[in-house]
Amino acid sequence: MPRVFVARRIPAAGLDRIAAAADVDVWPDRLPPSPDQLRERVRGCDGLVSLLTDRVDAALLDAAPTLKVVSNFAVGFNNVDVPACTARGVRVGNTPGVLTDATADIAVTLMLAAARRLGESATDAKEGRWLTWEPLGWLGQDLAGKTLGIVGMGRIGFATAKRLHHGWGMKVLYTARSAKPDADRELAARRVELDELLRDSDYVSLHADLNPTTKGLFGADAFGKMKRTAVFVNTSRGPLVDQPALAAALRAGTIFAAGLDVTDPEPLPPDHELYALPNCVIAPHVASATVGTRDAMANRCADNLLAGLCGDPLPYPVNNV
Ligand code: GLV
Ligand code: GLV
Known part of the structure; x- marks a missing residue:
């Protein structure tokens, strides 16, 4: 044997x-x-x-x-x-x-949670800070009709875009090494340079693989080009993101919020600065966990x-x- x-x-x-x-x-x-x-x-x-x-x-x-x-x-x-x-x-x-569908589901979950401040508001409710129904409390961002930027239009990027285009009517921009005729046809998606995607997207979802050319792809420069109302989601690999730069962008309001299923390192130690930021939702690498x-x-x-x-x-x- x-x-x-x-x-x-x-x-x-x-x-x-x-x-x-x-x-x-x-x-x-x-x-x-x-x-x-x-x-x-x-x-x-x-x-x-x-x-x-x-x-x-x-x-x-x-x-x-x-x-x-x-x-x-x-x-x-x-x-x-x-x-x-x-x-x-x-x-x-x-x-x-x-694991394409399960991972796309988590990308959408994190996007909604970050946009609607779910981590923060659920914690507030549990810890006694839900005082009344507040017209100006826990205000997040809408998804319907907004622009989604998919960085890395492979199987998972496509499945994520499909959900958000058909379900929420989002316009889809993407970057990819090659043209994706299926995405262009089925999702009315448009392939653009990364700079244009960062500038024009309300939601940026990362689906590229980790290799020497993608390591640290999202740093201060990338976050600086995004909208101040933008939400960033990563379900690919942690090292594509420069985490100190992400923490600084979240703290300064350079972007609105982030949802992460992957970090660097994993596990992310409980005293890490990202956990202390109310506008950052972190899941313990569970995208395929069904x-x-x-x-x-x-x-x-x-x-x-x-x-x-x-x-x-x-x-x-x-x-x-
Ligand atoms: C909210 O609960 C509303 O009824 O508008
Ligand atoms: C999980 O991250 C995987 O690559 O399957």
Whole structure:
């Protein structure tokens, strides 16, 4: 039987399929293995199920020369050194498609929560600051008919724009590496340069992947170009945002509010300055956290792993091995 290390408990929908075909070692803890522990456990394995919290780098691969496949339980794969895997003939797969709707739902949730000051007002209610119905209390921003800027019009950006265009009648601007005829046709969306998007959008939602060209994409310069009434949402990866610059923009009123599902680092320590800002709503990286979505991710993860163990191309490949 091939040997597989699964770096955390994942839904049975996928784990049971892997366990039927391989000798499986599942990391039992709630917290991730350390790099040393990961290296130790992967040694001698044919397959690895990694999470976005597990760094798969050259040092790990060198400790596991028998490894054939890395199946990442996520759509993002910035935790994996893909060129290092490719160089060693290790196939890498991810779980695209199945978490698109759940992630778009969280982007819209955060957008509404930030625009309507839900975190702040719910806390005020619970803590005794709901004194009466106030004509000027907790005033937020409308969404209907406003302009939405999607930074990174991939599957998730499109699903987010679709909800807000059809549901709220928002006009859609976007940036992307290539033209997206579907978005132009179905959402009357317009591809623009980032500067124009920042200047003209009432809502800016970040959906780009993390790579060396997107790291720190949103800093003082970007926030400075946005409207003072603008709401910023990030459901991609924390390091795309310069957090001190975001905190300064929220504090100074350079932008109206922010909703984040991802931060840098994760977890964001409870004493972090962003939590103290009433106009910042932070969720603990839960975009794909529904029962159905995590089951579907586990299935896709098993599809990749089992193909890789057989030496077959992966159904959802990240590299070309
Ligand atoms: C979650 O962030 C993922 O990339 O699947
Ligand atoms: C608010 O509750 C209203 O009735 O306008």
